Amino acid sequence: MDLGYDLEEALRRRSNNISRKSIEALRNAIAKSNLVPKSITDKQLALFIDASDGQIDVAKKTIETYYDARHNAPEHFLDRDPLSETIEQCLNNQHYFILPPKDGCPIIFHQLANSKPSNYYFDNAIKTFFMSIDICLHKYGPQRGIIFLFDMRHVRIxxxxxxxxxxxRKFFRYVQEGMPAKLCEIHVLNVVSFFDKILSLIRPFMRAEIFKMLHTYSSNYNMDDFYKNVISNRSLPKEFGGDLASAEELHDQFRKEFIALREYFLGEVEQRKEFSGESGVKPVEESEIVNTFRKLDID
Known part of the structure; x- marks a missing residue:
């Protein structure tokens, strides 16, 4: 089980952050960790080093959080077979794909394919989105960062x-503390009128620097400004005035990448079976979290 990107090319391209020496230094730093599988590969280590700007102590903390977060969220990181009913249900009702990089940052796109709430299973959607991130890292390797692009046109109250x-909470812990890539930007198109209610749910879990990355655009936003200042129309689906194929076509193509990486996803789960799970960190219980959703006034 290993990532698909070219390590030697990445070492040349990201030489300010990663090197053979830094990979060996991180391997030595995690040698006694009971959180990290002994079979972790150089390509995996390189991702963490690059995301940590070459700082080995930061990379060690990130990699341990990565495995601890995956261990404590089995609903998101186990049963990752792309051919399973769970994943197929998500792929049938949501769109996921990667758009061309902007300034060295691949863009991960996500939207609902229809507006039926009964077709939406939140934990499974998060699982599939995390798999999309893994596909991006598998393909592109170390990059300056990644961008999230969401479309809310089919979201209903x-x-x-x-x-x-x-x-x-688990989503933002992983993205902010354990993901082996920097999150550079978050853009939300066709933002809904009740976005304030959504924001009240997610804001308590967002770090200030991540919150500042969040940019929203209404359905009547001037897309010419978006093309000029945010993401070029050359890198967008045609529904958004872009030059690429439709979102459905891009999703269908990306679905093939899910299936092509089936052995990778199954192997990654097997690799984590080496993990003891003894992090020494007390997990946050659901009862300890203020369920702000109950306070929402939904008409």
Missing amino acids: GHLTRVRVGTI
Whole structure:
């Protein structure tokens, strides 16, 4: 089980952050960790070093959080077979794909394919989104960072009843503390009128620097400004005035990448079976979290 990118090319391209010497230094730093599989590869280590700007102590903390977060969220990081009913249900009702990089940052796109709340299973959607991130890292390797691009055109107020606060907490813990890539930007298109209610759910779990990355655009936003200042139309689906194929076509192509990497996803789960799970960190119980969703006034 290993990532698909070219390590030697990445070492040349990201030489300010990663080197053979830094990879060996990180391997030595985690040698006695009961959190990290002994079979972890050089390509995996390189991702963490690059995301930590070459700082080995930071990379060690990130990699341990990565495995601890995966261990404590089995609903998101186990049963990752792309051919399973769970993943297929998500791929049938949501769109996931990667758009061309902007300034060295690949863009991960996500939207609902239809507006039926009954077709939306929040934990499974998070699992599939995390798999999309893994595909991006598998393909592109170390990069300056990644960008999230969400479209809310099919989101309805009923979707909020499908959301679990504990899942939001786990999502942001992984993205902010354990993901082996920097998050550079978050953009939300066709933002809904009740976005304030969504924000009240997610804001408590967002670091200040991540919150500052969040940019929203209404359905009547001038897309010419978006093309000029945010993401070029050359890198967007045609529904958004872009030059690429439709979102459905891009999703269908990306779905093939999910299936092509089936052995990788199964192997990654097997690799983590080496993990003892004895992090020494007390997990946050659901009862300890203020369930702000119950306070929302949903009409």
